[in-house]
Amino acid sequence: MASSSASLVTTLFALATLLAGCSTIEQHRLIAKTIAPASDSDIAARHDLYVATSRGFSSQPGVIYAGDRADETTFAKVSVTVPAVHEAGMIEKAPNPIVADPARYFAADSIGIFPAKGDFKRDLSRSIKARGGRALIFVHGFNTAFDEAIYRMTQVVHDADYKGSPILFTWASAARTIDYVYDNNSATTARDRLEETLNLVVEAGAERIDLVAHSMGSWLMMETLRQLAIAGDPTLQGRLGDVVLASPDIDVDVFKSQMRRYGTPEKPFYVLTSRRDRALSVSGLIAGNKPRVGDYTYAEDLAQFGVTVIDVTSVSGGDALNHTTFAENPALVRLLGQGLLRDQTDGDFEDDLAGRISTLGSGVGQTIGTTADIIITTPFEVLGLTLR
Template sequence: MLERGRRMPGLGKARRAAVRVAVLATCLALLAGCGSRPGPDALTPVGATVPGTHEHVILVASTRERDPRPGVLFNGERSTALSFAKVDLSVPPAHKPGEIEWPKQGLGDPSTDMVVREALFRDTQQEFLRDLKSELARRPVGQKKVFIFVHGYNTMFSEALYRLAQMAQDSDAPAVPVLFTWASRATTEAYVYDNNSATAARDKLEETIRLTFDSGAEEVSIMAHSMGNWVTVEALRQIRISGKGLPANKVGNIILAAPDIDVDVFKSQLKRFGKPAKPFVVIVSRDDKALGFSDFIAGNKVRLGAFTNDAELVDLGAIVVDMSDVKALDSFNHGKFAQLAEIAPQLRGSVMRGATANGGTAPDTLSIDGVKISGLDHLRLQSQALNQPATAAAPAPAAPPAQ
């Protein structure tokens, strides 16, 4: 028998790491069984129309491999080229805020499901820019904005697309939604593959960001979720050190939702940035189970999205949106960020009032419907520096933004 407290001979670091992966995959699989995912035909175009549907156009830039099947479009394998697409879709009349009405089997029903109306591949950057400029031209001056959404680990293309549609619908924001989707195999055991895919996508995300700024948009915002934060912060870091920065007057919100980033790594990244002129918005939740498992597999190193010291993140120059007290709609407690879209106008109004208050009478922290927002002093300082009202860093999507 083994003595208590002694390790079995040969159980080295590699084996312990393998055990961690196995435990992680098993636990996540059990949790994933509580939810539902779109079927294999989820993106097959539907021609039927019904009254009361809400139409959206989403532009796509992707490092995924194209898939010839009409209900798939992009699969989970990597492509060395940046691919583009334009997707017209609809949201059903009885859509519930925060929810995604998946087409589960066969063709979706537009009266009850989110469905694709038309999906077209684009072959060049010029075609992508043409579509983006066309969508911007439909907006009046002051609303010619772009919102880039970067999804997270274990995400099918259809899931990322419909998540963005859900937020576009719930936020009722005017910006053109752009989905940057990297090669996730959408399985719990593919954590390492997904992480490497996200890392490999850094240059293509930088390319996509620069393309959107070349479109003539008045403002470009970015929202990343989960592992998507890793590729997003890395791409922004690359832009920062390239010597070819983005036009500061056109940078909107940078929102990091449930970021699956080691806190120490994030701190080192921010040292390169310095305190950003426009603060990052970091959405956290202490009960995020998915990030809890990421902590476990990473050797019990806390992930940024589950960090409990809001004050320390504020000191780094962030605005922190703490959703720990908000009841999640998913079993992981990992998709709470999507629920912000419904209350976006209320949050933006409260943040604006807090950020522009005179005489130091406004608190640095406020709470709305269980959402705690800290770091409003950063907005007040920004407002004073620019000598204009602070509206930029509202913690809810300022535009239509899974894992």
């Protein structure tokens, strides 16, 4: 049995390494050396992303932030264009990052580093006020370079049609498959930085703050929410909106302990799972052959803590490891947008969930062309959706 598990780990790591390719620092260049001309009709949209990071600066031209850990949080603002040829769920990334071609690929054409967090807060405050008081904080997962985090959040914000102020919290991932332990430790060191960022967004005047975290970023998010609960502020002074944990790379027992400390959520906590997530299969084997939350079979076991589990096992995704389905399946990312765009309600939490599940079912049925099944397990009921 042990040799079988070891063989599976080796095979899956080889697959992950192959899929990651032999990336170099230059391939993670964010700001190109030259930018090809593009007309207004070539550009679908421009998105300004606010950035808070625990990464250190890179010495390489255009890379901006590296995988090293910094002693202090730094803040930035990045402007990214999305090409008119963009397809939902895709990140059209330039094969040569030295030359940007906005008509064909995502292109970050400017970045500003804020001298101090007070400057960041003032600029963000103006954006939040202009965008209806809403903010979205996204935390990426394992094996993610700075440029990849920027483009993933841009894609999610664009495809979800999010109208609030987008904020990327990016921690010091080494962006290498073999550095799982380093990344896990980097996420651990970033807990206080994320808490600092969440409080800054509150101070900037956000009336509703939605949180989306992926993979190992979900562990970082849950640890930070646990810290807030211990400090007596689990809802960010009542500003916390939805919490979405996509493919959470968290030990199931750890998650249960986090939720026990946090308490029953006042607003929706969504956990997206898939039994076909091969990246989490590797993680689970590394962790003593223990399941991760993102591929856990017993949804009711999680729902008892007040979270809603959305099983997307039968929904196709763009990556071969089935680990980024939440962002790469066009229907799911649009449905994510439906949730984030909804008006905050003062009604009964259970009624609100029921209404959103109904919307989810009709929305998926309209946007997925093939038959698929999503199983939604709430703290109140289990709902099976056959999608045609």
